[in-house]
Amino acid sequence: xxxxxxxxxxxxxxxxxxxxxxxxxxxxxxxxxxxxxxxxxxxxxxxxxxxxxxxxxxxxxxxxxxxxxxxxxxxxxxxxxxxxxxxxxxxxxxxxxxxxxxxxxxxxxxxxxxxxxxxxxxxxx
Amino acid sequence: xxxxxxxxxxxxxxxxxxxxxxxxxxxxxxxxxxxxxxxxxxxxxxxxxxxxxxxxxxxxxxxxxxxxxxxxxxxxxxxxxxxxxxxxxxxxxxxxxxxxxxxxxx
Numbered sequence: 001x002x003x004x005x006x007x008x009x010x011x012x013x014x015x016x017x018x019x020x021x022x023x024x025x026x027x028x029x030x031x032x033x034x035x036x037x038x039x040x041x042x043x044x045x046x047x048x049x050x051x052x053x054x055x056x057x058x059x060x061x062x063x064x065x066x067x068x069x070x071x072x073x074x075x076x077x078x079x080x081x082x083x084x085x086x087x088x089x090x091x092x093x094x095x096x097x098x099x100x101x102x103x104x105x106x107x108x109x110x111x112x113x114x115x116x117x118x119x120x121x122x123x124x125x
Numbered sequence: 126x127x128x129x130x131x132x133x134x135x136x137x138x139x140x141x142x143x144x145x146x147x148x149x150x151x152x153x154x155x156x157x158x159x160x161x162x163x164x165x166x167x168x169x170x171x172x173x174x175x176x177x178x179x180x181x182x183x184x185x186x187x188x189x190x191x192x193x194x195x196x197x198x199x200x201x202x203x204x205x206x207x208x209x210x211x212x213x214x215x216x217x218x219x220x221x222x223x224x225x226x227x228x229x230x231x
Binding site: 108109111118 | 158174223
């Protein structure tokens with residue numbers, strides 16, 4: 001059974017960079033798409049982006065256009081981990097951040113089949 | 126399409142049928158997935174590819190799509206179905222989520 005566990009700082013200051021790690025157990029990250037999704041308190045889900053783990057250092061990525069200038073998603077297949085970097089933080093980035101695996105069906109992106117329990121990040125001075 | 130629209134909330138009595146809609150331009154050309162999120166929990170897929178129920182999801186959950194509107198139906202809603210429900214689709218390489226519908230069963 002694939003399990004995902006997010007980790008990172010619970011509190012970061014405005015203008016700083018958020019770095020989160022998603023530790024994947026029960027399966028390899030290779031040859032899968034991995035996403036970060038966030039949820040502001042009491043609000044809906046917002047897709048941050050995804051990366052494809054090909055086992056090399058240059059897996060393909062796609063980002064939410066509204067965050068693209070500030071976000072980087074990467075992975076380390078040797079550690080079976082996925083990373084999120086979000087720069088130039090503001091209070092609007094306060095949210096629960098989830099990592100999730102994207103199931104592929106007929107060579108197309110399908111649904112998010114495994115989710116972590118989420119990591120609450122508060123942006124405040 | 127860059128937006129998926131859902132009603133913010135709905136309420137049904139136990140045993141009644143709940144129908145939650147999700148609409149968006151061109152949605153009929155995409156697969157729609159539905160997620161249930163109970164308070165304090167991570168989202169869980171209950172329907173994928175418009176109308177497929179994952180293993181372990183009760184038969185009372187079903188999905189359909191007509192034109193650019195997808196519908197999640199919960200037949201004979203139970204108290205434990207009280208949750209937020211989100212629709213989701215892919216627009217090329219971008220994931221879209223609906224704003225969510227809070228379902229109350231009382």
